Amino acid sequence: MTAGFYVSPEQLMKDRADYARKGISRGRSVVVVQYADGILFCAENPSQALHKVSEIYDRIGFAAVGRYNEFENLRIAGVRLMDMRGYSYDRSDVTARGLANAYAQTLGTIFSSGAEKPYEVELFVAEVGDTADGDQVYRLTYDGSVADVQAHAVMGGQLEQVASYLEEHYAAGLEQAAAIRLAADALGHDSSETRTVEATQLEVAVLDRTRPQPRKFKRLTHATVAAALADS
Amino acid sequence: MLPTSFMAPGISSFSEFLSVEAPHLLPGARTATGNGLDGQVPHGTTIVALTFPGGVIMGGDRRATMGSMIAQRDVDKVFAADEYSAIGFAGSAGFGVELVRLFQVELEHYEKIEGAILSTDGKANRLSTLVRGHLAMAMQGLAVVPLFAGYDAPTDSGRIFSYDPTGGRHEESEFAAIGSGSVFARGSIKKLYRDDMSEQDGVTAIMQALYDAADDDSATGGPDLTRRIFPVVAVVTADGFRRWSDDDTAAIADQVIGGRMQRPDGPTAPVV
Numbered sequence: 001m002t003a004g005f006y007v008s009p010e011q012l013m014k015d016r017a018d019y020a021r022k023g024i025s026r027g028r029s030v031v032v033v034q035y036a037d038g039i040l041f042c043a044e045n046p047s048q049a050l051h052k053v054s055e056i057y058d059r060i061g062f063a064a065v066g067r068y069n070e071f072e073n074l075r076i077a078g079v080r081l082m083d084m085r086g087y088s089y090d091r092s093d094v095t096a097r098g099l100a101n102a103y104a105q106t107l108g109t110i111f112s113s114g115a116e117k118p119y120e121v122e123l124f125v126a127e128v129g130d131t132a133d134g135d136q137v138y139r140l141t142y143d144g145s146v147a148d149v150q151a152h153a154v155m156g157g158q159l160e161q162v163a164s165y166l167e168e169h170y171a172a173g174l175e176q177a178a179a180i181r182l183a184a185d186a187l188g189h190d191s192s193e194t195r196t197v198e199a200t201q202l203e204v205a206v207l208d209r210t211r212p213q214p215r216k217f218k219r220l221t222h223a224t225v226a227a228a229l230a231d232s
Numbered sequence: 233m234l235p236t237s238f239m240a241p242g243i244s245s246f247s248e249f250l251s252v253e254a255p256h257l258l259p260g261a262r263t264a265t266g267n268g269l270d271g272q273v274p275h276g277t278t279i280v281a282l283t284f285p286g287g288v289i290m291g292g293d294r295r296a297t298m299g300s301m302i303a304q305r306d307v308d309k310v311f312a313a314d315e316y317s318a319i320g321f322a323g324s325a326g327f328g329v330e331l332v333r334l335f336q337v338e339l340e341h342y343e344k345i346e347g348a349i350l351s352t353d354g355k356a357n358r359l360s361t362l363v364r365g366h367l368a369m370a371m372q373g374l375a376v377v378p379l380f381a382g383y384d385a386p387t388d389s390g391r392i393f394s395y396d397p398t399g400g401r402h403e404e405s406e407f408a409a410i411g412s413g414s415v416f417a418r419g420s421i422k423k424l425y426r427d428d429m430s431e432q433d434g435v436t437a438i439m440q441a442l443y444d445a446a447d448d449d450s451a452t453g454g455p456d457l458t459r460r461i462f463p464v465v466a467v468v469t470a471d472g473f474r475r476w477s478d479d480d481t482a483a484i485a486d487q488v489i490g491g492r493m494q495r496p497d498g499p500t501a502p503v504v
Contacts, residue, residue, distance in 0.1 A: 055344050077238035079344045080253075083246055087337050088257055102234055109233045213315075215340075 013143075016111060016118045020142035023120030024066045029156035030124065031166065031186055032063060032149070034135055035179035038128045038208045038216065042183035045203040053205045055217035057082040057094045059127050061207045065156035066121035066142075074103060074123065091214065096127030100138040100146050108144020118142050122155040128207035128216050132173075152182075158190040165189040177228035180204060180220075184229055199226035246341035247334060247362060259330040260365030273374065274303035276328050278413030278445040278452040279310065279320035281381045281392050282425060283406055284434045287469035288381040288390025290318045291438035293413070293446060294461050295453025296325050305456060310464045312473040314339040317355060317382030318466045322411030324374040327366060331376055335359055352384040356393040356401055364399025379410045383468045390468065413445030413452035420444035423501040432484075435465050435476065439488045440498055455485050 028044040030052055041063045043052040052071075053063045056078050064071035078099055086094045103123060111118045123140040139147045139155060152170050154162045165186045174182065184202060188195045204220040211218065235253075243249050250257050274296040281290040292309040295302060303325075311332050313319040319335060321328035338358055343349050350358065359380050366376060375397040384391045392404040407425050409417040421441040429437065442463050446454030455462055462485040465476040492498060 049347070051347060054347075073239045073241070076241070076345055077234045079341065080238050080246075080249055081234065083337050083341050083344075084250070084254065084257075087246075087250075087333065088254070106234045 012114075013112075017143060020111070020118045020120050024122055024142065024155075025157055027065050027156050029154050029159055029162050029187055029190060030063045030065050031152070031154045031162065031183040032124050032126060032137055033152045033166070033170070033174070033179045033183050034132065034137070034150075034172075035174040035176055035206075036132070037176060037210045038206055039126045039135055039137065040176065040179045040183060040206050041124070041126070041204065042180065042187065043203045044187050044197055044201055046201050047203075051203060053203055053219075055205075055215070056099065056125070057086060058091055058214045059129075059207060059216050060094065060096050060099060061124075061126050061128075061205065061217050063124040063126075064121055067119070070119045071121045071123065074106070074119075074121065077106070078103065078125075096125050096136050096138060100125045100140060103140050104144045104146045106144070107140060107142060111143040124153070124155065126207060128209045130209060154186065161189050161191065162186045176206065176208075177231060180225055180228040184225075199223075199229055244342050244345045245358070246338045247358075247365070249341075258365060259327055259334060259362075260367065260369060272298065274298050274307075274325040275451065276307065276309045276322050276325045276376075276411065277449065278409065278411040278417055278442060279322055279379045280409045280414075280417045280421060280438050280441045280445075281318075281320070281379055281404075281407065282421060282429075282434055282438060283381075283390040283392060283427075284429045284431060285427075286388060286390070287383055287431070287467060288318070288392060289431065289434045289438055289465065289467050290320055290379065290381050291435070291442055291463045291465040292320045293442050293453040293463050294456070295446075295451065297451045300450075302453075305453065305459065306461050308464055310466050310475075311336070312466070312475070313355065313380065313382070314343070314349070315472045316349070316385070316468060317352070317380065318468050318473060319359070319381075320379045320410070321376055322379070322414070323376035324369070327369060327374060327376040328378075331362060331366065331378060335362055335378075338362070351386075352382045352391055355382060356380055356391075356403075359393070360395060360399045360401040363395050363397070367398060370397040377410055379408060381468060383470060383472075385470070388470065409441065409445075411445075411452070413442075413449035416448040416452075417441040417445040420498070424499065431467055435467075435481075435484050436488065438465065439463065439484050443488055443492065444498060455489055457489070 030043040033040045041053040126137040137149045152166045188197045207216045279292040296304040296307040310320040380393040392408045424437040446452040
């Protein structure tokens with residue numbers, strides 16, 4: 001009888017984390033920016049049909065990087081969970097915090113169980129408040145950790161460069177068009193050579209608290225994005 | 233941890249998902265015994281809808297009755313189903329509200345999961361399934377039937393669908409009415425309807441029809457002049473669902489009532 005090789009839990013977790021990080025870093029970044037009227041998501045995504053940014057519920061949006069099938073599973077689960085909660089309680093009882101917790105539990109369990117490979121995804125869950133003070137943005141990583149982020153954040157590929165660009169150029173209370181320009185410029189600063197990211201390559205959506213209807217999520221058209229990028 | 237069923241691919245329907253995950257939340261899932269509660273629970277009464285160029289208008293009276301008693305004077309029986317459609321109900325009010333809520337989530341859920349809005353026919357068929365799910369309760373005397381009206385983008389027009397308690401779906405041309413006052417409302421609107429009506433005229437015609445329904449059906453609420461409670465009116469066009477403000481509705485109601493002061497039976501149509 002032969003004994004199995006011993007692998008320390010530290011090593012096991014490190015290997016799993018390295019695996020997940022590697023998968024995530026292959027993709028392009030997603031940026032989230034708080035602006036005057038709400039929260040803006042901006043992803044570099046040439047596809048018209050496969051979304052990285054989506055509506056979950058009235059005031060709650062979702063953005064993801066990593067493996068499409070994995071974050072799509074999580075997105076659908078989130079829509080089901082929140083729709084069911086809103087239907088059985090009330091629309092006002094559906095919160096981003098509840099969703100972030102459910103995702104954190106799910107990602108954490110998958111990460112630490114040996115049975116499944118870890119998910120190669122990172123998520124933003126954001127909820128727009130009645131005022132900027134009420135906005136909430138959570139960043140969830142592959143291992144189930146949750147961070148509450150303020151003002152702006154980025155995840156995905158070359159995030160250090162993008163994050164430092166955002167940090168340098170962000171100002172509170174930006175107009176929507178300025179927030180789009182900031183996000184697009186930041187995504188273009190993902191390597192030492194600066195790129196110009198075209199409007200057609202961008203997937204942009206907002207949670208706009210000024211919308212009269214209860215559903216605050218709105219996907220912006222390429223034309224709107226192009227107009228925002230042109231007027232500087 | 234989210235249950236694995238939440239992550240299972242394939243189901244875009246909220247009601248189907250509920251039937252697997254939480255069947256007790258579905259309106260039709262209950263089983264009732266006995267002779268029914270008819271007369272002991274609030275009932276909604278009359279809903280009228282008509283099409284006009286580029287859209288559809290729906291109006292509903294505000295009364296809920298419990299047998300011969302008025303249960304509520306300001307009940308709302310006309311709602312947005314989604315951005316491009318409206319739904320009203322007649323019958324058992326508790327189930328009616330639940331049916332509307334489920335249908336609203338059903339449409340929104342599909343839209344979010346699929347990233348596309350259902351076709352008008354798709355919405356009408358989904359509603360048919362939800363009504364049929366309620367059949368057991370209908371057999372107990374707690375029937376509820378919806379009236380569905382939507383803006384249909386491919387034809388740039390309004391479309392109306394009525395339902396029977398078994399889930400049978402019937403597309404109506406021009407106008408339709410449901411509920412206890414519907415016979416009177418339909419007779420009224422039949423004489424007033426023109427296919428080139430403006431939105432304003434359409435709303436006025438619906439107001440006349442609801443007045444006639446209330447005039448002859450005790451369960452339909454007429455204009456409540458002292459409390460200033462008037463029908464709920466909603467319009468759906470290419471710009472989406474829009475509920476008329478209470479002030480605008482009251483202005484039309486006042487005009488209609490003013491006319492009835494002179495002529496209690498309302499406007500006349502030529503004999504030939």
